Amino acid sequence: MSSTPENLQYTKEHEWVAVDGSIYTMGITDYAQAALGDIVYVQLPKIGESVVEGAVCGEVESTKSVSEIYSPVSGVVTSINDALSQNPELINSDPYSSGWLVTIEVSAAPSNLMSSQEYAQLTA
Numbered sequence: 001m002s003s004t005p006e007n008l009q010y011t012k013e014h015e016w017v018a019v020d021g022s023i024y025t026m027g028i029t030d031y032a033q034a035a036l037g038d039i040v041y042v043q044l045p046k047i048g049e050s051v052v053e054g055a056v057c058g059e060v061e062s063t064k065s066v067s068e069i070y071s072p073v074s075g076v077v078t079s080i081n082d083a084l085s086q087n088p089e090l091i092n093s094d095p096y097s098s099g100w101l102v103t104i105e106v107s108a109a110p111s112n113l114m115s116s117q118e119y120a121q122l123t124a
Contacts, residue, residue: 003030005096010119011112013070016096024073024110027100028060028091031123036062039091042084044069044102045077053110058101060091072113075106 008016014032018025033039041061051057051071058069080102083090091099114122 003096004116004120004123006116008096008116009072009113010116010122011070011072011114012122014123015070015072017072017110017113018100022075022106023078023103024075024106025100025103026072027095028069029119029123030095032067033092033095033099036060036067037064038062039088042088042091042101044080044084047077047080049077051075051077051104053108054112060088069101071104073104073106073110074108075104077102078105079103 008018010016010029014029016027016029039060039062044058045051051074053071053074055071056068057071060067060069081100083098
């Protein structure tokens with residue numbers, strides 16, 4: 001069974017966000033990393049790049065497939081997890097902490113985020 005920490009918010013595309021004022025840290029959920037299998041490569045947006053809620057902003061490649069990453073919010077990328085370039089498997093081992101993907105300074109309130117309970121129902 002996958003975990004869905006209650007302090008995070010989720011999207012139907014299996015991304016999570018942690019909110020700290022206008023800065024949102026995002027990653028992919030435990031459910032998504034388990035479905036993908038062993039992650040071997042991550043393509044992330046660049047710092048300073050604008051992202052749009054619901055639009056593709058990167059991809060995750062596993063031994064099974066390539067999956068697109070969708071931005072949970074609109075804004076500007078303020079940092080990326082450089083550790084993933086050498087160790088993309090951090091997403092598998094620790095999706096909610098050391099496996100985070102990017103931080104985004106939001107430009108508009110997100111409209112599509114779910115609570116952990118709603119996400120757990122989606123993935124049940």
